[in-house]
Amino acid sequence: MDLRWTDEEKAFREEVRAFINTNLPTETRERMKMGKSPTKAQVVQWQQILNKRGWAAPEWPKEHGGPGWTTAQRYIFREELMLAPAPSPLGFNINMCGPVIIAFGNAEQKARFLPRMLNLDDWWCQGFSEPGAGSDLAGLKTRAVKEGDFWVVNGQKTWTTLAQHADWIFLLVRTDPNAKKQEGISFLLVDMKTPGITVRPIITIEGGHEVNEVFFDDVKVPAENLVGTENRGWDCAKYLLGNERFGQARVGASRERIARLKKIAAETYDGGKPLTQDIGFMTKVTEIEVELQALEMTVMRVIATAMKNPGSNKPDPTTSVLKIKGTEIQQGVSEMLMKAAGPYAWVDGDPDMEGGSDQVVAEDPDIAPDWAFGLAGVYFNWRKQSIYGGSNEIQRNIMAKAFLGL
Amino acid sequence: MDFDLSEDQRLLQDSISRLLGDKYGFENRKAYLKTAEGWSAEMWAAYAELGLLGLPFAEAEGGFGGGPEETMLVAEQMGRHITLEPWFTTVVLGGGFLRHGASAAQRAAVVPKLAEGKLKLAFAHTERQSRYDLFDVATTAKKDGAGWVLDGAKGMVIHGDSADMFVVTARTAGGQRDKSGIGVFLVDAKAAGVAVKGFATVDGQRAAQVTFSGVKLGADAVLGDADGGLPLVDRVVDEAIAALAAEAVGAMEAAHLMTLDYLKTRQQFGRTIGSFQALQHRSADMMVALEQARSMAFFGTMSAQDSDPVARRKNMAAVKVQIGRSARFVGQQTVQLHGGIAMTMEYAAGHYFKRLTANDGSFGDADHWVRVLAESGGLVAAA
Numbered sequence: 001m002d003l004r005w006t007d008e009e010k011a012f013r014e015e016v017r018a019f020i021n022t023n024l025p026t027e028t029r030e031r032m033k034m035g036k037s038p039t040k041a042q043v044v045q046w047q048q049i050l051n052k053r054g055w056a057a058p059e060w061p062k063e064h065g066g067p068g069w070t071t072a073q074r075y076i077f078r079e080e081l082m083l084a085p086a087p088s089p090l091g092f093n094i095n096m097c098g099p100v101i102i103a104f105g106n107a108e109q110k111a112r113f114l115p116r117m118l119n120l121d122d123w124w125c126q127g128f129s130e131p132g133a134g135s136d137l138a139g140l141k142t143r144a145v146k147e148g149d150f151w152v153v154n155g156q157k158t159w160t161t162l163a164q165h166a167d168w169i170f171l172l173v174r175t176d177p178n179a180k181k182q183e184g185i186s187f188l189l190v191d192m193k194t195p196g197i198t199v200r201p202i203i204t205i206e207g208g209h210e211v212n213e214v215f216f217d218d219v220k221v222p223a224e225n226l227v228g229t230e231n232r233g234w235d236c237a238k239y240l241l242g243n244e245r246f247g248q249a250r251v252g253a254s255r256e257r258i259a260r261l262k263k264i265a266a267e268t269y270d271g272g273k274p275l276t277q278d279i280g281f282m283t284k285v286t287e288i289e290v291e292l293q294a295l296e297m298t299v300m301r302v303i304a305t306a307m308k309n310p311g312s313n314k315p316d317p318t319t320s321v322l323k324i325k326g327t328e329i330q331q332g333v334s335e336m337l338m339k340a341a342g343p344y345a346w347v348d349g350d351p352d353m354e355g356g357s358d359q360v361v362a363e364d365p366d367i368a369p370d371w372a373f374g375l376a377g378v379y380f381n382w383r384k385q386s387i388y389g390g391s392n393e394i395q396r397n398i399m400a401k402a403f404l405g406l
Numbered sequence: 407m408d409f410d411l412s413e414d415q416r417l418l419q420d421s422i423s424r425l426l427g428d429k430y431g432f433e434n435r436k437a438y439l440k441t442a443e444g445w446s447a448e449m450w451a452a453y454a455e456l457g458l459l460g461l462p463f464a465e466a467e468g469g470f471g472g473g474p475e476e477t478m479l480v481a482e483q484m485g486r487h488i489t490l491e492p493w494f495t496t497v498v499l500g501g502g503f504l505r506h507g508a509s510a511a512q513r514a515a516v517v518p519k520l521a522e523g524k525l526k527l528a529f530a531h532t533e534r535q536s537r538y539d540l541f542d543v544a545t546t547a548k549k550d551g552a553g554w555v556l557d558g559a560k561g562m563v564i565h566g567d568s569a570d571m572f573v574v575t576a577r578t579a580g581g582q583r584d585k586s587g588i589g590v591f592l593v594d595a596k597a598a599g600v601a602v603k604g605f606a607t608v609d610g611q612r613a614a615q616v617t618f619s620g621v622k623l624g625a626d627a628v629l630g631d632a633d634g635g636l637p638l639v640d641r642v643v644d645e646a647i648a649a650l651a652a653e654a655v656g657a658m659e660a661a662h663l664m665t666l667d668y669l670k671t672r673q674q675f676g677r678t679i680g681s682f683q684a685l686q687h688r689s690a691d692m693m694v695a696l697e698q699a700r701s702m703a704f705f706g707t708m709s710a711q712d713s714d715p716v717a718r719r720k721n722m723a724a725v726k727v728q729i730g731r732s733a734r735f736v737g738q739q740t741v742q743l744h745g746g747i748a749m750t751m752e753y754a755a756g757h758y759f760k761r762l763t764a765n766d767g768s769f770g771d772a773d774h775w776v777r778v779l780a781e782s783g784g785l786v787a788a789a
């Protein structure tokens with residue numbers, strides 16, 4: 001056992017950091033430093049910069065445009081992005097749909113979609129959840145019926161994140177209504193410009209437009225857009241959701257936010273002294289930091305296991321630990337940021353996500369310090385983290401059933 | 407001790423609960439939010455008619471003659487419907503200053519109009535540096551002949567954009583964090599030199615940034631002792647904390663019931679989600695939090711009447727802590743147990759969560775008050 005980073009890994013970290021410092025647009029970094037999500041244009045611009053360097057998809061195999069990194073390098077790279085902070089490669093493309101196409105898709109699909117995913121020429125979105133199929137995803141009802149060379153899709157998806165930006169959507173559809181729940185589902189790729197698709201915004205509680213309802217009314221999808229085997233789409237979904245969970249730890253992002261929180265706390269006075277000298281406040285922050293340190297080591301252990309068994313698709317029970325703890329920590333940090341802002345957290349600021357909100361006020365420095373705008377909004381918005389990606393209750397069910405034998 | 411309502415109290419509770427039941431459904435509230443004021447003038451008139459605006463004032467002065475228990479009952483109903491009107495700022499805060507700080511003449515000039523719904527008040531105290539310390543006051547009131555001149559800026563003045571008059575804390579003597587040398591002034595919102603910049607807050611309320619530049623005030627603008635206003639402020643805020651506690655209990659109860667209803671109707675995996683034991687236990691824990699809060703709201707209403715400011719402050723700190731902790735748990739779990747639907751503007755659950763979070767933040771959150779209470783030795787004396 002040697003728990004330290006190797007010299008090569010340390011050198012790699014330096015290389016990544018230097019690249020980010022030289023190439024990350026200042027505006028993007030400044031916006032993200034204020035705790036806001038990058039705009040669509042900023043995400044696209046940055047991913048194209050990474051792609052030029054060959055770093056757009058840390059986890060992809062070399063033959064499909066990945067950098068060929070070890071698991072440790074991938075982790076270091078992603079952590080450096082979060083610490084910068086810089087946008088992560090678009091998850092829908094790089095961590096969700098891309099890997100499914102690589103694992104289950106045919107040669108034509110790989111050639112057609114993967115390069116455009118890497119370069120973010122196409123923005124993808126995830127069409128899994130439906131009004132009646134949330135935690136019980138396999139209960140989905142959106143139908144696809146084969147008619148000649150087409151699948152005709154009818155139904156509704158919901159909670160579709162950033163569908164308003166999307167060029168393509170990957171769908172779970174029911175192709176055999178008579179089979180057992182999980183056995184009649186297929187994985188379908190759909191061009192958002194196809195006639196019959198309607199996107200309707202859902203405004204979230206902090207005022208942002210980040211999710212949507214997507215309606216399908218006799219949408220004709222070419223048969224060749226089905227990934228993998230007809231009625232075996234659940235395999236793709238399970239594979240994808242396992243990857244999604246792993247990505248929820250976001251240790252670097254929490255570390256960056258805690259650093260910012262401490263800077264704010266040092267400049268914010270409560271009871272005549274800075275919050276950094278308020279033992280109650282700092283105890284809470286420190287408890288989160290300790291959990292974060294433990295989580296980081298858990299991530300390392302998962303990575304080490306993965307490095308020993310490359311290519312293994314066996315579900316690792318610790319991914320549920322990562323999801324539960326990672327989201328609890330992020331939610332905890334967002335709460336402490338809101339509390340640090342005190343009364344000024346309450347100004348209805350620019351919401352977390354760009355897009356049409358109906359009640360955004362301009363950030364007027366007379367009203368509140370610039371760093372405080374929207375902090376309550378971020379706290380409200382981040383309650384989503386314990387709901388999506390398999391809710392934290394569902395994670396516990398998975399652990400109890402699949403690993404604890406209960 | 408008697409927790410049962412009197413006949414009059416039950417009547418009051420029934421009438422307001424009927425009014426809000428009829429006129430303050432979630433869809434009504436959405437419509438009120440969309441108006442320019444961000445609340446309903448029609449409801450304001452209805453409150454006046456029911457006596458809710460004159461509630462705490464003596465009948466002889468044009469009021470309804472209610473006591474702290476009546477305020478508690480009304481605040482709880484307001485919380486159930488997460489109402490948007492400036493009732494709390496006008497009647498509880500503004501009314502508190504009038505009852506405890508104003509002379510009979512000052513009250514006569516304001517209370518009748520207030521009770522009729524023709525005059526709204528807001529309490530301007532927060533400054534950029536002050537956070538939750540009510541005595542941290544940089545705004546100045548300088549003697550000017552018989553009157554005063556007011557200069558300074560107040561932030562996050564809740565309902566400051568609809569107020570006709572402000573109750574303003576200002577320094578008449580001493581340094582910025584001195585506990586003496588603070589005066590409380592009644593200032594006309596239309597007076598020359600008053601600038602009001604309104605905005606929305608995340609929980610759907612309104613607030614304003616209010617600046618005072620060389621505002622000339624008469625001798626009769628000061629409420630009580632011009633150099634010794636802090637005890638008045640503390641007393642009024644302690645009453646406000648009791649009302650906020652009751653409001654939070656109303657909101658928690660509504661959120662809890664709404665969640666319970668959802669658990670009994672939402673189907674996943676071919677059964678209602680309320681059949682999952684993990685959620686049953688969570689819902690039971692929400693009820694535990696609610697009942698602890700309800701008890702603490704009673705304690706708050708009882709304690710706010712204590713004439714010993716030191717004992718009273720400790721007890722009100724305890725109220726803030728329990729209410730804040732319960733509101734946080736109930737609010738967060740309301741969202742969690744609903745799943746995605748509670749994350750949307752179109753659905754009520756998230757609005758309760760936001761209001762409960764903001765309620766905790768009002769006049770200092772639970773973390774602030776647990777520190778204050780711990781530093782003062784807690785509630786139980788050492789053996």
Ligand SMILES: Cc1cc2nc3c(=O)[nH]c(=O)nc-3n(C[C@H](O)[C@H](O)[C@H](O)COP(=O)(O)OP(=O)(O)OC[C@H]3O[C@@H](n4cnc5c(N)ncnc54)[C@H](O)[C@@H]3O)c2cc1C
Binds near residue numbers: 136388
């Ligand atoms: C902001 C946001 C963005 C999203 N983005 C996307 C997206 O891009 N694409 C997409 O497809 N989906 C997306 N989702 C949907 C997300 O995956 C679902 O919200 C999630 O699966 C939960 O489903 P639900 O909201 O219907 O809640 P429900 O499934 O109805 O759950 C309600 C409550 O019941 C609990 N529960 C359910 N079953 C059990 C059980 N068996 N045992 C114990 N507790 C249980 C849940 O944990 C939750 O607390 C997003 C959601 C949000 C909020």
